[in-house]
Amino acid sequence: MSFVSAPHWTAVDWTPWVKNRLVGDRRLRYLDYGTGSALVLLHGMAASWQWWLENIPALAQHHRVIAVDLPGCGQSEPLPAPAEISTHAGTVLDLLAQLGIDEATVVGHSMGGLVAIAMAGAATDRVRGLILVDAGGVPMTPRRLALILWFLRLGAAVLQRGPVRRALVRSPRFRRLALRAGFRNPDTLSPELAAELMPVFAGPGFVDSVAASGRAARATVPASLECPVLIIWGERDVIAPVRCAQDLHDAVRDSELVVIRDVGHSPMIESPDAFSRAVLDFTAAG
Incomplete structure (x- = not known):
């Protein structure tokens, strides 16, 4: 599907499309941009809706894009502890209900993949398809899961520091x-x-989300998914290696696997055109 006419994200004034809404007495920040069938974008751990900026202009040519700051991330208020992944999923489903969206394709990156899977399990009639991007919920050993969670805690603790954040912006x-x-x-x-x-990296809900992701990853059963699933993975992901994508593909009956070459854990940023094309091909196929 073509998206050559999409403007670059820096050419768009996003201010009118970024909104706040009370969902379960908590303020939720989200972007609502474009028209067409709903496409919900759920970021990874410690991230925010802006992780999809390279893709939103292309995707919004064909979809109403709802890109959410998950509770406690970005500029959304955190959930009360313990903030389980199932509660995150319920919060997003409640937001969609408030917006009058009866069904959607849900895209989840990393931790967002756990939330997307939980949404599909809780509301099979409202999630028409899943796109799991280097996602949580893949089969892996307890040792590897513990190592990943430790790495995420360490990385976010470093990146939360003001001087580090400023250096990341200023210094290639x-x-x-x-x-x-x-x-x-x-x-x-x-x-x-x-x-x-x-x-807005590593918001106030970060610590709770690490623990909740660990619990959800151990309990998630991808084989139970009933909707069509597209799995997009970075070939050089060192956090969740590509063999995890193959295991997930093998576990999910109605699934397709797209491996994007020579990119890591965030293919939507490293290879935005290939990523957006894979998403649009999947949604166009219905």
């Missing part, structure tokens, strides 16, 4: 060093995008 060399684990090529994170991502 520092970005290369600090983001090597999450990106195959950290230079694909532009200074403009870093300036959007870093000020």
Whole structure:
């Protein structure tokens, strides 16, 4: 599906499309942009809706894009502890109900994949398809899961520091060093995008979300998914290696696997055109 006419995200004034809404007595920040069938974008741990900026202009040519700051992330208020992944899923479903969206395709990156799977399990009639991007919920050993959670805690603790965030925006060399684990090529994170991502990175709900993700990852059963599933994975992901994607593909009956070459854990940033094309091909197929 073509999206060559999409403007670059820096050419768009996003202010009118970024909104706040009370959902379960908590303020939720989200972007509502474009027209067509609903496409919900759920970011990974410690991130925010802006992680999808490279993709939203293309996706919004064919979809009403709802990109959410999950509770406690970005500029959304945190849930009361314990903030379980199922509660995150319920919060997003409640937001969609308030917006009058009866069904949607849900895209989940990393931790957002756990939330997307929980949404599909809780509301099979409202989730028409899932797109899991280097996602949580893949089969892995308890040791590897514990290592990933430890790495995420450590990385976020470092990136929460003001001087570190400022250096990530200003210094390409520092970005290369600090983001090597999450990106195959950290230079694909532009200074403009870093300036959007870093000020709201690792929000107040981060600590709770790490623990909740660990509990959900151990309990998630991807084989129970009933809707069509597209799995998009970075070939050089060192956090969740591509063999995890193959295991997930094998476990989910109605699934398709797209591996994007020479990118790491965030293919939507490292290879936005290939990522957006895979998403649009999947949604166009119905």
